[in-house]
Amino acid sequence: MQKITDAEELELKRHAVQLRKDVLAIIKAGDAGHIGGALSATELMTSLFYKVLKNIDPKNPKREDRDRFIMSAGHKCLIVYAVLAEKGFFSKDLFNTYFKINSKLPGHPDMHKLPGIESNTGSLGHGLPIAVGMGIGLKLDKNPAKVYVIMGDGELGEGTNWEAAAAASHHKVDNLVVMIDRNKFQLGGLTNELMNFEPLAKRFESFGWSTRSIDGHNFKEIIDNLTDAPFEPGKPSLIICNTLKAKGISFLEDTAGSHYWKVNPEQVVQAEKELDAIAKELG
Amino acid sequence: MMSEKKDPRKTFGEALVIAGEKNSKVLAISADSSSGSQMTMFKNKFPERHIEFGIMEDGITGMCAGLATTGKIPVFATIAPFVTGRNFDQMKVDLGYMKQNVKVVGRCAGLSYYHLGPTHQSLEDVALMREIPGMTILNPGDPVEIKAATLAMIEHTGPVYMKVGSDPMPVIFDESKYKFELGKGITMKDGKDITIVGTGTVLCRAAEAADILEKKGISVRLINIHTIKPLDNELIIKAAKETGLIVTVEEHYTSGGLGGAIAELLALNHPTKMKMIGVEDQFGSNGPYEELIGLYGLLGPQIADTCMKLLEKK
Numbered sequence: 316m317q318k319i320t321d322a323e324e325l326e327l328k329r330h331a332v333q334l335r336k337d338v339l340a341i342i343k344a345g346d347a348g349h350i351g352g353a354l355s356a357t358e359l360m361t362s363l364f365y366k367v368l369k370n371i372d373p374k375n376p377k378r379e380d381r382d383r384f385i386m387s388a389g390h391k392c393l394i395v396y397a398v399l400a401e402k403g404f405f406s407k408d409l410f411n412t413y414f415k416i417n418s419k420l421p422g423h424p425d426m427h428k429l430p431g432i433e434s435n436t437g438s439l440g441h442g443l444p445i446a447v448g449m450g451i452g453l454k455l456d457k458n459p460a461k462v463y464v465i466m467g468d469g470e471l472g473e474g475t476n477w478e479a480a481a482a483a484s485h486h487k488v489d490n491l492v493v494m495i496d497r498n499k500f501q502l503g504g505l506t507n508e509l510m511n512f513e514p515l516a517k518r519f520e521s522f523g524w525s526t527r528s529i530d531g532h533n534f535k536e537i538i539d540n541l542t543d544a545p546f547e548p549g550k551p552s553l554i555i556c557n558t559l560k561a562k563g564i565s566f567l568e569d570t571a572g573s574h575y576w577k578v579n580p581e582q583v584v585q586a587e588k589e590l591d592a593i594a595k596e597l598g
Numbered sequence: 599m600m601s602e603k604k605d606p607r608k609t610f611g612e613a614l615v616i617a618g619e620k621n622s623k624v625l626a627i628s629a630d631s632s633s634g635s636q637m638t639m640f641k642n643k644f645p646e647r648h649i650e651f652g653i654m655e656d657g658i659t660g661m662c663a664g665l666a667t668t669g670k671i672p673v674f675a676t677i678a679p680f681v682t683g684r685n686f687d688q689m690k691v692d693l694g695y696m697k698q699n700v701k702v703v704g705r706c707a708g709l710s711y712y713h714l715g716p717t718h719q720s721l722e723d724v725a726l727m728r729e730i731p732g733m734t735i736l737n738p739g740d741p742v743e744i745k746a747a748t749l750a751m752i753e754h755t756g757p758v759y760m761k762v763g764s765d766p767m768p769v770i771f772d773e774s775k776y777k778f779e780l781g782k783g784i785t786m787k788d789g790k791d792i793t794i795v796g797t798g799t800v801l802c803r804a805a806e807a808a809d810i811l812e813k814k815g816i817s818v819r820l821i822n823i824h825t826i827k828p829l830d831n832e833l834i835i836k837a838a839k840e841t842g843l844i845v846t847v848e849e850h851y852t853s854g855g856l857g858g859a860i861a862e863l864l865a866l867n868h869p870t871k872m873k874m875i876g877v878e879d880q881f882g883s884n885g886p887y888e889e890l891i892g893l894y895g896l897l898g899p900q901i902a903d904t905c906m907k908l909l910e911k912k
Contacts, residue, residue, distance in 0.1 A: 383667075426696060433667065435696045438687055444657045445692060448664020448672075451649065456668065475688075478657030486649070 319366070319538050325597065327534045330401070331361045332594045335563045337397035337410070339590065342576065343583050345414030348422070351573030352391040355498035355531070355558040356465055362537040363463060364398045370460070373403040376430040382460050383449055385434045387442020388467030388496065389423040390575075395432070396420050404431040440473025442466060443493065447479045450488040450551075461544070464493045469501030471512045477522070480551075484523025489545040492552045496531065498560035500571045515555055524553045531556030564589055603766035604741040606799075607705055610762050611636025613748035614673060618644050623671045624752060627662055629655050631676035635705050655680040659688035659702070666698040671752060677711070678704025678720035678761060686726055693757040694730035701751050701758045708799055708849030709882050710764040712890045716881040720761075725854025727759045728827055734780065735827040736760040737848075737856075739801030740770035743824055746778035754780055763799035763849070765887050770802060783830035789817035792905055792912075793837040796847040797823045797856045800891070804847040806898025811905055818905075829859050831867075838870040843912055845873045845905055849896065852876040873908055875901055 319327070334357050342348040364371065368382040386395050400407045405419070412418040419428040423437025434445050446464045453460050470476065483491055495515070499506055507513060516526040525546035529536040537556070544552040561573035564586045618624045618640055626632065626640040626648045641648035651658045655676060662672040674681065681702050682689065693700050704723055711718035727735050734756060738747040744762060751758040770786075783795075787808055796804025801822055808820040819841050821833065838844055844864070846857035857874030864870045877894045884890065891897060895904060 434663075435691060438691050441660055441688065441691055444660025444688075445664040445667070447657075448661035449667055450664070451661070452665040452668030452670050455646075455670070458668070475654075475657045475660060478654035479661065482651050482654065482657060482661060485652075 319535055324534045327361050327365060329594070329597050330365055331357050332563070332590055332597060334361060334394060334397045334401065336587070336590050336594070337400065337407070338393045339583070339586055341393050341396060341410045341413045341420065342578060344411045347414070347575065347577045348393055349390040349574060350393070350567065350576040351500065351560040351570070352388055352467060352496065352498065353394040354561045354563050356391050356394050356496045357562065358532045358534060358537060359465055359494055359496065359556055360394045360398050362534060362541060364402055366538050367541045368463065371402070373430065376404060380458060380460055383433050383446070383462045385436065385442045385446050385462070385464045386424065387436055387446070387464050388439065388470050389436030391465065391467065391496070392422070392424040395424055396429075399429065399431040405429060439467070439470035440475040443476050444479040446491055446493070447483045447488055450483070450491040451486055453490055454488070461490045461492060464491070466493060466495050467501070468495055468497045468499065468506045468512070471495070472510050480519060480522040480524065483551040487549045488551050489549050492541065492544040492554070494531075494554045494556050496558055497555050498558045500560045500574065502571070502574045504571050516553070519553045523550060525550040526553040526555065528555040528557065531558035532562060563593065602769045604769060606741060606744055606762050606767050607634070607636040607764055609741040609744045610675070610703065610705070610748055611639050613745040614640050615643055617749055617752045618647065621671065621752060623669060625649060625665060625670050625672045627651065627658060627672045627674040629653055629658050629674070629676045629680070634677070635675035635703065637675060656685045656688050659685045660692045662700040663688070663692035663696055663698040666700050671699055671701065673701045673703065675703035675705055677718060678707035678723050679718065682720060682723040682726050682759065689727070689733070690730050694733055697732060698757060699755055701760065703760045703762060705762045706764040707761040708763060709887070709890050710799070712887040713884055715884045719882040721849070721851045721877050721882055722854065723759070723761060724826055724850050724856065725858065728854065728859060732756055733827060734758045734825065736824060737798035737826055738762070738824050739796065739798055739822050740767055742769060742771040742773045742776050743778065746776060747824060750778050750780050761798055765799065767799065768802045770805060778824070781825045781828045781830060783833040784822040784824070785819065785833070786822055787818055787820040789819040790841055791817040792843045792845065792909060793819040793821060793841045794845045794847060794901070794905065795821045795823055795834070795856065795860060797826060799849045800847050800896050803896055803898045803901055807901035807905060810899060810902035814906070816905075816909065823856055826856050826859060829863060831863055834860055834863055835867050838864050838868045843871050843908060845875060845901070845908065847875045847896065847901055849891065850876050852878055871908070871912070873904060875904060
């Protein structure tokens with residue numbers, strides 16, 4: 316396990332609040348967007364891109380030994396755009412093109428429009444099969460790179476996930492690490508009420524995965540566990556990350572309504588104030 | 599000509615071994631379909647490059663895309679409707695939109711599963727694949743062409759759907775002289791009264807019809823379209839201009855396939871009298887293969903009769 320210091324944790328918190336501000340800036344440019352899932356996954360994305368992913372290089376985004384990241388729940392792409400811009404893959408000037416004609420920042424990510432995007436997602440249940448294929452391909456080449464995936468909890472209903480879960484275990488794809496952003500909401504309400512997938516860990520374990528459950532906003536827990544994978548040799552790793560939808564903006568937090576947010580100017584001002592206050596507190 | 603018959607799947611399987619020898623990136627991907635798709639030869643020769651996933655075609659299509667992102671060339675072969683209709687979203691997004699270098703082979707295509715009915719028949723596969731930007735569609739018409747098309751699809755960078763039947767196919771082409779050029783049709787006979795455009799499993803029926811018509815003194819142009827997308831526009835427009843009557847022959851619905859593609863092309867460029875021979879808007883029936891394709895007018899003498907009726911009205 317790779318422990319992080321308190322100073323490192325503080326630095327990550329500062330990055331996270333900046334990423335949340337970036338997400339808000341993108342949404343502001345388009346007047347709407349999938350904010351809830353972007354903000355529930357912010358600490359996961361911050362951890363991945365600032366601490367976990369190896370050989371990520373904006374100057375050489377296709378280097379063969381890079382760890383791969385796939386945002387399977389493609390509607391959470393605003394946090395992907397934010398982190399890739401902060402890491403220098405492209406200019407933050409592109410934020411203002413969001414929802415404009417021919418934007419490189421569509422509402423779901425397109426690998427041919429932006430560097431650093433590994434897979435086109437948006438149609439749910441595609442990311443995990445693609446990641447399993449990547450994992451097998453890397454292992455065939457004896458490439459030590461790992462494949463990390465963030466899935467939404469709502470997308471678990473897609474049958475392809477369970478096909479891929481079986482295949483990953485059968486083929487011993489232990490270079491695969493999947494995080495389920497368990498924010499408990501999907502578009503129409505509570506995930507467990509719309510279609511229950513509990514006991515989630517046991518279901519994946521019965522498919523041959525090694526699982527853990529963590530607080531998905533706690534950097535120490537996230538990084539300890541992400542850097543500890545594979546949890547068992549020969550098994551794919553799953554981390555259930557318990558999160559709050561739209562974490563960081565009080566009036567959206569933990570609501571189904573934050574899934575897709577149509578903004579009004581007053582709300583944007585309030586959200587900006589709240590994020591600025593968090594940033595100020597962090598120093 | 600057309601005396602010897604070969605198993606199209608075995609021909610594909612043999613060609614895949616050659617492709618595998620030439621290119622170490624080629625992988626054979628099975629949905630419990632290696633034996634049925636004749637990839638067992640590849641599996642025996644390159645066991646580490648054969649991946650079995652069991653029956654999960656949607657997931658496998660995505661996994662193929664993932665493998666392709668690492669530079670592999672996955673060749674995924676199984677029963678045609680399960681790799682075109684069932685998994686359409688994966689074909690569209692993971693292969694088409696993501697532009698991944700995956701080769702999907704739909705075998706036992708068309709009415710090949712003549713006893714098993716519509717669940718296993720694929721009369722809409724070309725129509726579906728035509729709607730995916732960047733998807734190349736191959737439908738080779740004899741064993742020589744299946745071998746050449748298999749090797750060509752590996753050389754080509756980008757997603758490919760290749761349609762292969764299962765009934766033994768007559769050898770039409772002389773392998774020593776045959777040349778496959780992706781996107782280019784082959785004029786098998788030159789003529790001026792009528793053009794018959796054949797593809798895939800029923801190319802031999804189109805050829806038989808052309809022979810019957812020639813014996814009646816009709817000057818027939820016979821074109822083989824092995825690449826339905828991208829279509830050889832130039833060759834088709836030229837035939838339309840020079841013969842004024844186009845008949846398409848395919849083991850597919852009369853809409854959306856080769857006939858549909860040619861109709862769209864000619865409507866915009868050179869409106870021409872046409873007839874599509876294939877299955878109309880109904881699910882395929884079941885029964886012995888010859889009798890079944892006969893239900894839809896796809897036997898050589900039936901095609902010739904249809905052409906004669908059209909020529910009488912010309």
